[in-house]
Amino acid sequence: DVKVTQSSRYLVKRTGEKVFLECVQDMDHENMFWYRQDPGLGLRLIYFSYDVKMKEKGDIPEGYSVSREKKERFSLILESASTNQTSMYLCASTRLYANTEAFFGQGTRLTVV
Amino acid sequence: AQTVTQSQPEMSVQEAETVTLSCTYDTSESDYxxxxxxQPPSRQMILVIRQEAYKQQNATENRFSVNFQKAAKSFSLKISDSQLGDAAMYFCAYRSASYSSAxxxxxxxxxxxxxxx
Known part of the structure; x- marks a missing residue:
């Protein structure tokens, strides 16, 4: 059974903390994505990666960075968490080709206090 | 830049009836x-249906079908014989077929x- 696993389902962090969200896929997918989901705004792309050590900014990269040292793992880093980064974060992966299905993790609900 | 618009934040349908969810998109590309x-309450996002822009025939998956109008840039989802398990958030999505932005x-x-x- 194919799987995308996010390290935490719920997370509470303090303002100013450095936060790591981890995502692992076991399907040997080339592409991996981090989205932020907020009510009324849908899924907004933060960063995506099409290969190891390769990354591209999405629509809302400010305040975030990413790391992809291994093909199966894609990490989202909040350098200094702020309350406006309280949100649901979804990781996804796909094969290289555009017509392929995206597989999603179950999401991490992050609260910054 | 491409955009996807869903103008209906909420919809409600009687069990066993048919409902149509709207989606429009904007792109200058021809292949996508x-x-x-x-996304049900469990938060696990799953694929319902996909459509290739170069295909004129509308995609169908059991009770789910689409009405793809390429010239109008419209892509609506029809759910027939609605079931309680269909209750969820539905997202329309676009992906370019261009290698550079695929x-x-x-x-x-x-x-x-x-x-x-």
């Missing part, structure tokens, strides 16, 4: 793919569908 994803998947804001028993 369109998707509908479902990786990006652009989502709409979602439509929350509720089913009345």
């Amino acid at each position: 793919y369109l998707f509908w994803y479902k 990786s990006k998947i652009i989502f709409g804001s979602g439509t929350r569908l509720s089913i009345r028993p």
Whole structure:
């Protein structure tokens, strides 16, 4: 059974903390994505990666960075968490080709206090 | 830049009836793919149906079908014989077939569908 696993389902962090969200896929997918989901705004792309050590900014990269040292793992880093980064974060992966299905993790609900 | 618009934040349908969710998109590209994803309360996003822009025939998956109007840039989802398990958030998504931007998947804001028993 194919799987995308996010390290935490719920997370509470303090303002100013450095936060790591981890995502692992076991399907040997080339592409991996981090989205932020907020009510009324849908899924907004933060960063995506099409290969190891390769990354591209999405629509809302400010305040975030990413790391992809291994093909199966894609990490989202909040350098200094702020309350406006309280949100649901979804990781996804796909094969290289555009017509392929995206597989999603179950999401991490992050609260910054 | 491509955009995806879902103008219905919420929809409600009687069980066993048919409902249509709307989606429009904007692109200057001619080759792309369109998707509908479902996110139930469990938060696990799953693919419902996909459509290749170069195909004129509308995609169908059991009770789910689309009405793809390429000239109008419209991609609606029809759910027939609605079931309680169809209650979820539905997202329309666009993906370019261009190799240079193939990786990006652009989502709409979602439509929350509720089913009345």
